[in-house]
Amino acid sequence: MDSNAALADLEAIVGPQRVLRSRAERAVYGYDASVFRGAELLAVVLPTTAEQISRLVVWCRDRGVPYVARGTGTGISGGAIPTHGGVIIELALMNQVLEIDLANRLAVVQPGVVNQDLKRRVQEHGYAYTYVPDPGSQVVSTIGGNVATNAGGMHCLKYGITGNHILGLEMVLPDGDIVTVGGKAVDQPGADLTGLLVGSEGTLGIVTKIIVRLLQMPEAVTTHLALFKTVDDAANTVSGIISCGLLPAAMELLDKSIMQAVDKAVHVGFPAEAGAALIIELDGFSDDMARNADRVAEICKTYDVIAFETEEGIEAGQRLWLCRRAAFGAMARLDTDVYIVDGCVPRTQLPEALRRVTAIAERYDLPIVNVAHAGDGNLHPSIPFNRRRAGDIERVLEAGREILEACVELGGSITGEHGVGMEKQNEMTLMFSPIELQVMRRIKLAHDPDDLCNPKKIFPLSMLSEAVS
Amino acid sequence: MTPSPTALHSRLTALLGAENAWMDEPTTAGHAVASRRPAVVAAPCAAEQVAAVLELASREKLGVVPWGCGTQMHLGPPPAEYDVALSLKHLTRVLDYDSANLTLTAEAGVALREVYRLTLPGRQFLPLGYPGSEASLGGLLVTNTSGVKRLRYGGMRDLLLGVRVALPEGELLRYGGRVVKNVAGYDLCKLYIGSLGAFGVVTEATFRLAMLPEDERLLAVAFPTVAQGMAAATAVRSAALLPSTVALVSAAGWADALPVGLEAGQAALLVHMDGSHESVQRQLAEGEAICTSHGAVQAATLSGEELLTMWERQEVWRTSAPDPALLQVRVGVPPSNVETALGLLDEAPRFCREPVRWLADAGIGSVTARLPLDAQADDLAAQVQAWLGSIRARLDDRQGFAVVESAPETLITQLDVWGASSGASLLKRYKSRFDPQGVLNLGRCVGGL
Numbered sequence: 001m002d003s004n005a006a007l008a009d010l011e012a013i014v015g016p017q018r019v020l021r022s023r024a025e026r027a028v029y030g031y032d033a034s035v036f037r038g039a040e041l042l043a044v045v046l047p048t049t050a051e052q053i054s055r056l057v058v059w060c061r062d063r064g065v066p067y068v069a070r071g072t073g074t075g076i077s078g079g080a081i082p083t084h085g086g087v088i089i090e091l092a093l094m095n096q097v098l099e100i101d102l103a104n105r106l107a108v109v110q111p112g113v114v115n116q117d118l119k120r121r122v123q124e125h126g127y128a129y130t131y132v133p134d135p136g137s138q139v140v141s142t143i144g145g146n147v148a149t150n151a152g153g154m155h156c157l158k159y160g161i162t163g164n165h166i167l168g169l170e171m172v173l174p175d176g177d178i179v180t181v182g183g184k185a186v187d188q189p190g191a192d193l194t195g196l197l198v199g200s201e202g203t204l205g206i207v208t209k210i211i212v213r214l215l216q217m218p219e220a221v222t223t224h225l226a227l228f229k230t231v232d233d234a235a236n237t238v239s240g241i242i243s244c245g246l247l248p249a250a251m252e253l254l255d256k257s258i259m260q261a262v263d264k265a266v267h268v269g270f271p272a273e274a275g276a277a278l279i280i281e282l283d284g285f286s287d288d289m290a291r292n293a294d295r296v297a298e299i300c301k302t303y304d305v306i307a308f309e310t311e312e313g314i315e316a317g318q319r320l321w322l323c324r325r326a327a328f329g330a331m332a333r334l335d336t337d338v339y340i341v342d343g344c345v346p347r348t349q350l351p352e353a354l355r356r357v358t359a360i361a362e363r364y365d366l367p368i369v370n371v372a373h374a375g376d377g378n379l380h381p382s383i384p385f386n387r388r389r390a391g392d393i394e395r396v397l398e399a400g401r402e403i404l405e406a407c408v409e410l411g412g413s414i415t416g417e418h419g420v421g422m423e424k425q426n427e428m429t430l431m432f433s434p435i436e437l438q439v440m441r442r443i444k445l446a447h448d449p450d451d452l453c454n455p456k457k458i459f460p461l462s463m464l465s466e467a468v469s
Numbered sequence: 470m471t472p473s474p475t476a477l478h479s480r481l482t483a484l485l486g487a488e489n490a491w492m493d494e495p496t497t498a499g500h501a502v503a504s505r506r507p508a509v510v511a512a513p514c515a516a517e518q519v520a521a522v523l524e525l526a527s528r529e530k531l532g533v534v535p536w537g538c539g540t541q542m543h544l545g546p547p548p549a550e551y552d553v554a555l556s557l558k559h560l561t562r563v564l565d566y567d568s569a570n571l572t573l574t575a576e577a578g579v580a581l582r583e584v585y586r587l588t589l590p591g592r593q594f595l596p597l598g599y600p601g602s603e604a605s606l607g608g609l610l611v612t613n614t615s616g617v618k619r620l621r622y623g624g625m626r627d628l629l630l631g632v633r634v635a636l637p638e639g640e641l642l643r644y645g646g647r648v649v650k651n652v653a654g655y656d657l658c659k660l661y662i663g664s665l666g667a668f669g670v671v672t673e674a675t676f677r678l679a680m681l682p683e684d685e686r687l688l689a690v691a692f693p694t695v696a697q698g699m700a701a702a703t704a705v706r707s708a709a710l711l712p713s714t715v716a717l718v719s720a721a722g723w724a725d726a727l728p729v730g731l732e733a734g735q736a737a738l739l740v741h742m743d744g745s746h747e748s749v750q751r752q753l754a755e756g757e758a759i760c761t762s763h764g765a766v767q768a769a770t771l772s773g774e775e776l777l778t779m780w781e782r783q784e785v786w787r788t789s790a791p792d793p794a795l796l797q798v799r800v801g802v803p804p805s806n807v808e809t810a811l812g813l814l815d816e817a818p819r820f821c822r823e824p825v826r827w828l829a830d831a832g833i834g835s836v837t838a839r840l841p842l843d844a845q846a847d848d849l850a851a852q853v854q855a856w857l858g859s860i861r862a863r864l865d866d867r868q869g870f871a872v873v874e875s876a877p878e879t880l881i882t883q884l885d886v887w888g889a890s891s892g893a894s895l896l897k898r899y900k901s902r903f904d905p906q907g908v909l910n911l912g913r914c915v916g917g918l
Contacts, residue, residue: 103703103805104834128709150652161650164627173895180891184868185801185834187613187663190915191899192626193892195659199652219709239569245592245680285711287747344648346570377570378650416650424653431653436642439903443655446898458654 001063003042010045010087013055018093020044029088030081032073033137035339035393036422038082046093050170050178050208056089057206057453058176066455069206071112071142075149076340077421079201084455089206091144097121098209104184105129105214106167111144111207118143122214129214132159135417136328147207150199152417154250154324157375158283159215161417163198170209171197174448184211196443201419202454204447218249218283222293223317226300227274227307231255234276235351238374240299241280242347246292250281251375252324255354258331258369258382262323265330274306278374279324281317327371328382334367335384339396343407344416347377356406357381364399378416379407405430420458428460437463471552472529474508481511481553484521489514489559500536500554503547503878507534507554514559516576516633516641516672522555523670524639526908533637533908535666537605538580541612543791543875545665546886549912557607560672565647568593572630572647574675577607592681596622599784600777607671613663617783620832621713621743622679625662631675632658634668637908647675660899667896667914668903682743686753687771687779690738690760691729695719695815698736699808701763702831705740706804708759710752714741715832716783717807722826722839726782728769733824735766739783741776786828787837791875796840796853800860802869804834809867814838818856820846834869842877850883861888887915 010019020026021043030038042065047053060067066086073080082088095112100122109118115138118131133146134153145151146162147169159165168182182194197204228234231253238251254262254277259270270277278300282292293310300308311317331338345353354370357379361368372379381403385392404414404427414420414427428437441459444451456464472480474492481490489512491497497506513519526533532550536542537557557578565574568591573584581602584595594600596616597609604614610632615624622628631645644657661671692698698717705715716739720731727737738760742752753770760768771779791797800810807829814825814836822843829836846852853876861871873886890896893916900907900918912918 101803101805103707104803106803150656152650152652156650160623160627161652163656164623177894179895181895184803185870186624187615187801187833187835188870188890188892189663189872189887190890190892190896191664191668192613192659192662193895195626195662196656199656204655216709216711242571242680243569245683247680285744285748285751287751288745291745291747344650346567346572346647348567348569373650376650377648411646412648413646413651414653416648417652419652420654428654431646433642435640436644437654439636439640439642440644440655440657442902443657443660443899446895446902 007043009059010043010056013059014045014047014052018046029070029090032078032080033076034078034081034421034423035387036078036081039085041082041085042087044088044090046090048093050172053089053172053206053208054176054178056087057172057174060087060452061174061450064450064452066452068454069202071145072114072140074137074141074145075419075421077415077419077423079148079419079421079457081422083422091142094208100125102129106184107131107212107214109143109210109212111142111147111210113143115141115143115146128217130217131165131212132215133162133165143210143212144207147198147210148200148202149417149419152373152378154252154373156373157251158247158249163195165213166194166198166210167213168194168211169197169207171205171207173205174450174453182211199419201421201458203444203457205453220284220286220289221314221317222282222289223311223320224280224293224296225309225320225323226278226280226305227270228276228278228303228305229273231276231354232351233303234278235374237278237300237303239348240302241296242375244295244299246282246295248280248375249283250279252279253277253372253374254324254327255370257367258327258371261330261334261369262326265333266322266326268323271306277323279320324371331369331382331384336386337384339383339385339400341381341383341400341403342415342418343379343404343412345377345379345407345410345412347375349410349412350374350377350379353379353407353410357403360399360402364395366396366399376416377412401427422457425458426460428458471531477552478509480525481509481522484525485511485513485518500556502534502542502551503881505547505551508552510554510556512556512559516635519555519670519672520635520639520641522553523635523637523908526553527637527639527906530906531908532911534910535670537578537608538603540604540788540790541608544612545913546881547878548910555670557605563587564673567647570647571678572675573678574631574647574673575606576673577671578605580605581609588678593678594681595628595676596679597625597628599781601781602784604788606674610661610671610674611664611666614788617716617780617830618713618741618743620715621711626659628676629658629662629674630677632661632671633673634661634671636669637904637906645675649677665914666910667900667918670909684746684749685741685743685772685776686749687776688740688742688753688756689728689769689771689779690765691731691767692736692738693764693766694734695736695811696808697764698738699811699831701738701760701765704759704763705756706832708755710755711744712740712752712832713743714739714783714830717829717831719825719827721824728771728775728779729767739779741780783828793877794842794844796842796876796880797874798838798840798871799874800836800838800864800869800871802834802864802867804831806867806869807831807834807836810836810864810869813860813863818852820849820852820856837874850880853880854884857884890915
């Protein structure tokens with residue numbers, strides 16, 4: 001392809017200032033927050049409208065050029081890596097909050113809106129509402145990214161994952177058609193297309209407009225930090241709280257390894273006998289908050305809690321949240337890189353899953369530390385390593401795969417909230433039979449028969465090479 | 470060429486055994502959709518047999534209509550092809566009830582009331598309907614039926630975690646799983662929600678359960694006008710309350726069913742509150758105060774059996790089998806436009822012989838309306854289609870839609886049941902890849918699939 005002619009075409013679609021073409025600019029868009037990197041790009045384009053994106057994808061289709069839509073690149077599964085080069089369709093300029101409709105408790109946003117910015121915008125209006133999903137990266141990650149990965153966060157136990165908060169989408173399909181699914185009115189006739197397209201990791205089209213639900217802020221919030229001797233005690237506490245009918249907004253678990261790392265980083269002063277920490281956040285009406293907090297304290301006692309602290313209100317609760325929020329920073333002190341595994345098991349299997357993680361860590365001689373969204377059974381074993389040390393990446397990925405195998409064996413999933421991307425393509429076979437994957441691929445082929453839209457992702461590479469041959 | 474009923478019956482008998490395939494008059498008549506009857510009724514005993522029946526149907530280019538408990542077969546136009554009724558009546562095993570993880574996996578033919586029976590002792594429930602519901606789990610799933618308490622507990626799309634489906638070419642597949650957070654690959658479970666079986670037969674499903682609330686009250690309040698009732702509903706929705714349902718009902722069709730008196734033209738507000746004793750008491754007090762300030766004429770608070778009865782009436786209203794003298798329409802709008810939708814519906818068209826009866830879920834933005842048809846009206850079908858067209862055009866401006874849920878057969882075959890749907894083009898693409906022969910429920914789903 002004549003690259004100058006191609007760039008001129010792209011400029012004609014999005015405007016001359018909105019095609020990045022220098023070597024450095026193209027190089028930086030070959031990365032995201034994963035361990036992977038992409039192939040050399042033709043260009044990075046910054047469209048501002050769905051119509052421009054429609055013209056871009058038609059241009060790509062007519063020339064067989066692959067393209068990848070990208071937000072802020074915080075994904076850690078390689079979902080936004082341009083594995084086959086081509087064009088990056090960067091959505092940073094599509095960052096408008098189009099509408100905040102409090103009467104219907106929803107907002108309409110463009111995909112490039114940053115999570116935190118939407119929350120701020122909603123609250124600036126003086127409204128006691130918020131957009132709930134809160135992936136760890138929310139300060140920089142975008143709503144479009146949430147939709148692509150069906151992102152989770154700390155508050156999924158009570159409030160659900162991104163898909164539960166998306167009412168409708170506008171999407172540019174790979175043939176250039178612009179479709180709307182779902183909408184401000186729920187239960188449109190036909191299948192739940194919104195639900196199907198959420199979590200499709202940018203492989204079925206490019207989302208250009210998103211209708212999100214807003215929820216009322218809770219009237220009261222109480223945060224507890226409970227320390228236990230063992231992970232089992234903490235996990236049993238989690239199950240005990242749920243079975244007595246309480247539904248906390250969050251229940252986060254830290255094991256001894258990460259507690260030690262956090263202690264070194266922010267000097268919490270955990271007692272030596274503490275083997276697990278649980279952060280429990282209750283929210284709801286003020287009327288029953290004290291009684292619910294007492295019930296939580298009682299259940300913790302049943303499982304031999306060794307220390308229990310309570311803070312009332314969101315602000316005060318941050319003190320107790322610190323040891324969880326400091327976790328990833330603390331990991332950064334352990335080595336130059338961190339590989340975060342994202343497995344999920346039925347909640348009651350969490351202790352067994354963590355036991356298996358420990359055994360795998362010993363076998364691979366890796367210093368794995370654990371944080372988990374315990375209420376959801378979503379564990380994040382994290383492996384400090386150094387990508388420049390020979391053999392490190394291979395060993396880390398191998399251990400990660402074994403952890404995911406264990407999660408699937410225990411009735412769970414290879415990814416709770418980060419997505420498959422490039423990282424877990426081959427692990428898809430742990431969850432799905434070849435025929436299940438082939439049928440799943442019918443959806444991809446119905447959208448993108450040429451496999452140009454974020455190509456060669458999600459499905460196992462063996463299957464994709466068969467498809468080519 | 471389609472085999473003769475006798476030949477088809479013998480092939481299905483060979484697959485399923487003589488005791489699970491019928492061609493007698495009472496059985497086929499009992500599986501009629503409108504006046505269309507299948508040649509054979511087949512009742513597989515396992516998912517593998519469902520797949521085998523579908524494979525046969527695909528090979529022979531037969532029309533198959535899956536049949537759960539048969540409570541919602543009136544949805545959609547009658548099937549264009551109907552050779553086999555695929556009864557799921559033997560798929561009634563609960564495969565896994567994991568109370569500690571609040572999940573339940575059951576075969577598609579399990580009735581919701583069975584789930585209640587199993588989970589109530591552990592103070593858990595599946596909030597997709599009332600405790601006595603005879604609807605099957607598979608039926609609820611493919612008709613996208615959520616419970617009236619959706620506002621608090623979520624709807625089908627929030628509660629469904631996994632499916633097992635049989636595809637027309639005989640594949641048997643599982644998607645989703647048993648955990649809430651699971652983002653491995655496309656969430657194909659969602660393709661089956663509201664699909665009316667167009668993309669495969671759901672043989673089993675996994676749901677997340679909810680804990681029963683400690684306390685539960687239902688506030689029923691009569692208002693002199695629909696507008697006042699609506700204003701109260703909006704105020705309740707906007708207050709710092711977390712009701713499970715905020716519904717408004719018309720006097721027509723409801724007056725005798727309520728604990729408060731209603732006269733023609735009036736409306737009643739029904740607010741369910743679930744939660745702890747303290748929070749329910751407080752919400753009740755605030756709810757009552759809001760209603761009083763909006764001109765309530767009478768109020769009643771229900772609990773226990775009375776509440777259950779009223780809850781059941783609300784669920785049944787939305788999902789009961791059709792009365793042949795009625796046109797039932799479901800209107801979806803953003804919640805702030807419910808009042809407009811009610812205004813459109815209350816302008817009773819000429820083909821109505823009595824006032825329109827409705828149940829409006831003001832929290833969700835969904836109105837179920839029943840229009841008593843004047844059988845004497847000239848050119849009824851043309852009148853109804855014209856009326857549908859006009860309310861659809863006006864709802865479209867309000868980001869709403871209207872679908873026909875039931876109508877007399879002579880009428881439904883002449884109506885545009887689903888209306889235009891922006892997702893129809895995608896659904897067509899999927900249909901051609903999932904059911905290229907058009908075996909399943911042909912012509913019944915959105916877009917004429």
